[in-house]
Amino acid sequence: MMDQSALCRPWEHTISRRQFVAAGAAATAGTLGLAPFLQTSIAEEVQKQHKQVLFIWLDGGMSQLESWDPKPNSQFGGPFRAIATSVPGIHISELLPRSAEQMHHLAIIRSLCTQDNSHSAGVARIQRGDPKDRGVTYPYFGSAVAKLLGPGKSGLPPYVWIKPGSGGFMYKDAGFLGPKYGALAFGDGQPPENLTLHESLTPSQDDVRNRLREAANQRYSNRRRKSVTEANSYVYDMARSLMKRQDLFDSTQFDARDVQRYGTHEIGRHMLQARLMLEAGVTFVKVNSYGWDTHGDNFNGHASLVPKFDQAFAAIVADLADRGMLDNVLVIAMSEFGRTPRINGHVGRDHWPEAWSLAMAGTGVKKGVVVGETNDKGTFVKDGEFDIGHMFHTWFAALDIDSRETAYNNAGQPLPIAHDDMQAIKDLLS
């Protein structure tokens, strides 16, 4: 285990003594869940409203020039046109016609300037919010939200991940928060194996069996570190909660028109399932799409990829708006970086963290705005350069979490939840 004493102390940074005392006192209480880590008033407010997040991760790097920040008819602009949106004066790529119709719900930031141009560093750095190095591994945004907002009243796991490929419990996402706050991943949206109760067991037999498990777990945990034992129990609890909600994996319940509207492709199916998860009350739903690393054949690649994202993204934004859920759900669509303006010999674009874009919608976010600007060629940020730390502050603010007043408690060490030197982007917040 890491030597806690070697870690920096809060007074070296910007956390106040009051926050330190509050966080430390909460940790001393030693209870599980939300309260130890948050000031009581914040926790109560969060529980009352139960904010949620839909986090759409386009792995590999969507090109900003073929999506949210087109530069048509310029040196690096590529072949595609820009189209008008539902907000006069805002134009996006012609590859996003359906999202253009939802622009009045969206906020686009076009001036992200992050640091890493490699996937290996970039993905983690971006999803952990790149806080200052304090010798600990910070949680991914999903784990952070799972910790800070909790599971709500749904009884469902607070952080689920719908992804292509295999599923499982992704405990590493949680960093120092401990494995309990990892992601429960549903490979291709499928439930964990053996979720149904074996036919030889009755529910009452299962209850007896479960009480025995809990008792054994209790004995086991008395002799071990809590972060490990609680994760072990937590996985069982999650499984039991999911056993009661197998409808979350039943794709036959969807209206055929919705299936067509979202698209029968991978991201369409997964986004429709994400809607169901959000409706069921899951706090943080991540939807992944892979294959966006278009170093070669970028333009045909984006001509194939972006319209499928567009279809699914616009459909869920429209549905969340129709259901009034955008009042509580924060929607974020992004990658680890954008793509180079320069077009390489494979007619591809490489990694570009210098000037890229993401799109947001929903709770706490201004509607129908573009924040930040790149220059005419799209090579660099012209106005309002922001890093991922700014975005974490902004997202926490949108979720009514005060990122200046809230701190994690890492075994007695209070840690800021977002980069100390950055702040929320007010122009993005409603």
Place this chain on the structure above:
Amino acid sequence: MDTPDPAKKFEPKEYGLVTAVPQVHAARFHPQGTMLAAGGFDARLRLWDLAGEEPVELPSLAGHHGWVQAFTFSPDGSRIYSADSWGQIRGWDLTNDPAKLIWNIDDAHDGWVRDLHVNADGTHLLSCGRDRRICVRDTSTGECLFDPILHTNEVFCVRYHPNGKTFAIGDDRGTVLIIDGASGKTLRRIDASALYRAHRLQDVGGVRALTFNADGTTLAVGGTVPKNGGSVQGTPTVLLFDEASGEQKHTLGFGATTHCYVHDIHLHSSGFVMVVTSGTPGQGQIIFQRPEEDKPFFQHTKIPNCHSLSFHEPTGQLAVAATNRGSNGNGRRINKEGEYEGNNSPIHLFRIDA
């Protein structure tokens, strides 16, 4: 072939180089071999006069938007037709100095025009676009002669058969259709689906090059046998079909998956296949291979990322449009002047004396 050493007989000897900044998609010879045209990323059609010892650049043909990927000369060389990625097609009179615009259709297609081709007597112009439409146009006006043909997939390539009565279209899923030029009806369907793969969310590959031999008996279809999407890797491949029956006669693969795409094909009158390939930045090939043999008799790998090949048989001129070395890289690349640099297209000019 009548020589024991075709590699020497048909060896291209480089005699010139022109560099297009920014990049171009393709460079093509005028039917008389006296001019070179190249369409590129800056909405221009570039022209070079080749009549003298050194190529001399002529005024570019402007008025386009986005990319000029598709262009084609009329068979007699008096005209050139150009199209852009915003849907515009223009006809130009090359007998005028400078070239003169004779017609313009702003919305010929909804978006990216992928390819153009003129029939043997110069009266009809084929166009295809990202809007999944194929149009047969009157070359004197640019107007469609009948309602556009609607395709279920995006069409990347169009080529008239030398007989002028039929044409071939190749789509993004690796299907080639032989179409009756008068009615627009499909006569035959040719399966080149080996050149397509659905990988993750992406449709990868498709028909990237299409050509007939001089008598129209053989149809060559080029692209890649895709391994993956994203950065796209695959084996550069040409499939040769008997045009009349649609039967596949040969499959020619050209090296490692990093070489990726066959971007252009010419079927030489001596019976061999000339191709260029482009893949991972830095990887490029010029290859000559007899269909019945299992490896090329000529292979040149020193030019990175070869995107087009134009061979003018009467004069033996060969033009290959490529991309400069060091064209890729993540993150900033700033030159000494502090400017962010783009790439360019060296167009290599060769002569084959055979």
